[in-house]
Amino acid sequence: MSGLLVDADAIRALAEILTDTGLTEIEVSEKDSRIRVARAPATVQATAPAAVAAPAPAPVAAPAAPVPAAPADLSRHPGAVNSPMVGVAYLTPxxxxxxxxxxxxIVSAGQTLLLIEAMKTFNQIKAPKAGTVKTLLVTSGDPVEFGQPLAIIE
Structure with missing residues (x-):
């Protein structure tokens, strides 16, 4: 481990971004180095295992269970456009x-749907197929996680 160089300031800055945005994980790669900072999942994610784990906690988690269940179900929807990264979503340029x-x-394949800002870089999220935008699942300024459904195109 003596050859390992750790940039404590970069780690602190990434941890601050996690706290400010409410995200649970962020990763930065540059040349041959990579820094990944993760924190314990928020209570929204903690309620999902409680609802699945045992019948006893289910009544406690029941009011919160529909909220996390909807995005999980939508991420498997055949028309779901899922986030390829962690960042902040913007619906306008x-x-x-x-x-x-x-x-x-109605959108065509490859048409820009929204932007995700990650590490001060704006990444275009494009429609994977042609169709009609049934639902936008984020609003401008929302923090998004990897794999989170952003829109449904049918």
């Missing part, structure tokens, strides 16, 4: 512009 797409709009 800038605050004064109209949204890239809206619910009910």
């Amino acid at each position: 800038d605050p004064s512009s109209p949204p890239f797409v809206s619910e009910g709009q």
Whole structure:
């Protein structure tokens, strides 16, 4: 371990981003180094195992169970567009512009649906197929996790 160089300031900065955004994990890669910072899952994720684990905790978790269950079910939807990364979602290219797409709009494959900002880089999230935007599951400024459903295209 003596050859391992740790950038404590970078780790602190990433941990602060996790705290500020409410995310549970962030990873940065540069050349041959990689830093991944993760923290314990939020209570929303903690309620899902309680609902599945045993019948006794189910009544306690029952009010919160429908909220986490909906995104999990939607991520498996055949028209789901899932987040390829952790970051912050934006539905417009800038605050004064109209949204890239809206619910009910017909989109073509490759059309930009939204942006995800990760480490001050804006990444275009494009429609994987042509269809109609049935539902947008995020709003501008929402933190998103890897694999989280962002939209449904049918």
